[in-house]
Amino acid sequence: MEIKIINGPNLNMLGKRESNHYGTFTLADLEKELTSRYGKQADLDFFQSNSESDLIHYIHENGPHADGIVINAGAFTHTSIALRDALLAAGTPFVEVHISNVFAREEFRHVSYLSDKAAGVILGLGKMSYFFAVEYFLESSGQITKEGI
Numbered sequence: 001m002e003i004k005i006i007n008g009p010n011l012n013m014l015g016k017r018e019s020n021h022y023g024t025f026t027l028a029d030l031e032k033e034l035t036s037r038y039g040k041q042a043d044l045d046f047f048q049s050n051s052e053s054d055l056i057h058y059i060h061e062n063g064p065h066a067d068g069i070v071i072n073a074g075a076f077t078h079t080s081i082a083l084r085d086a087l088l089a090a091g092t093p094f095v096e097v098h099i100s101n102v103f104a105r106e107e108f109r110h111v112s113y114l115s116d117k118a119a120g121v122i123l124g125l126g127k128m129s130y131f132f133a134v135e136y137f138l139e140s141s142g143q144i145t146k147e148g149i
Contacts, residue, residue, distance in 0.1 A: 001041070001042040001043065001068075001138065002043045003043070003069070003070060003134060004045050004047065004062055004063065004066045004069045004092075005031075005045065005047070005071075005134075006059070006070070006072070006073075007047070007048040007049075008055060008074035008075065008083075009050040009074045009075055009076060010050065010074055011027055011048055011074055014026050014027045014030070015027075015029070027048060030127050031044075033131075034046075038134050041138055042134065045066075052080055052082060052083060055083060055086075056083060059086040059087060059089075060086060060090070063087065064090050064092060067092070068093050068094065068119075069095070070095050070130060070137075072096075072097045072098060077096070077098070077102075078108060078111050078112065079113070081113055083113070083114070084114055087114065088117060093137075095120045095136055096112065096114045096118040096120070096122070096123075097123065097130055098121075098123035098124065098129060099123075099126055099129060100123070101123055101124030103123075
């Protein structure tokens, strides 16, 4: 099973910004933990960019070949119809994740251009949002069972 884990703008700054919303872990910490836990069950491929264009190109090139996409589009969640269109064009199921509870934050963060097309949305659970998204894809493909978690 191949799962693409895509992170948008400013997620490269995890561990350095707004720890009250995002915690103190870094993106590298998160990737290491995900690989350690799920690397034997799935081919996890990580990508992060602050550029909407780079994210779209990555999805165009890699999304159609994946079994699932876990995406934290950051601020592009609330603004990017182009990112939504790229995910739809890829034709690969995706789960939208957010580290913070966007509904407990500014009102402009309450709008998502991705949620209505996502297989699911997981938010507000810190880095566990990613873990649950990967587990969703593994369980739905029969790669793991509850006992394997």
